[in-house]
């Protein structure tokens with residue numbers, strides 16, 4: 642029992658290193674007991690008038706949502722949460738697409754590293770819809786339009802918001818501080834913004 646615990650701790654530590662090597666500003670191992678779900682956050686995807694709502698198979702209403710995520714969570718005990726610190730000015734500009742692509746890349750690479758270490762049920766979540774990030778040249782998400790395969794399975798990951806994952810709580814658990822950024826945020830008043838991702842680690 643002691644040996645297993647040491648092994649998972651070692652693996653989590655190596656996954657934190659993978660996060661840093663891929664450009665994360667920081668990463669922490671957390672217990673899935675600290676991953677909470679707030680159903681009202683899912684409604685935000687629809688009610689905020691997100692222009693990408695429903696455009697990808699990885700976004701609401703096509704994902705299993707809070708209920709599905711809560712069910713999924715029962716099979717996991719550990720997770721890695723990571724963040725990218727980014728100038729607010731960048732996040733509010735067109736350059737944000739590149740930052741969101743990095744977020745997906747880090748999430749997918751942590752997941753890949755975990756799978757390679759035998760944790761083959763590991764599952765990554767990022768932020769932002771994959772449709773404008775990876776399929777902007779295509780009219781439709783191929784999974785939705787043709788019942789086909791995702792064009793970018795090695796990098797595109799579902800967004801945490803579609804599952805109601807409480808990112809604020811997660812950030813607090815990791816010991817970070819996050820300012821909420823909206824289109825009205827003054828980049829001079831709030832200079833640094835944060836994007837987060839989550840990878841459930843399991844086998």
Ligand code: SF4
Pocket residue numbers: 696697698699771772775776781782783784785790791792793794797
């Ligand atoms: S990357 Fe493209 S094909 Fe894959 S889920 Fe996203 S929109 Fe669909």
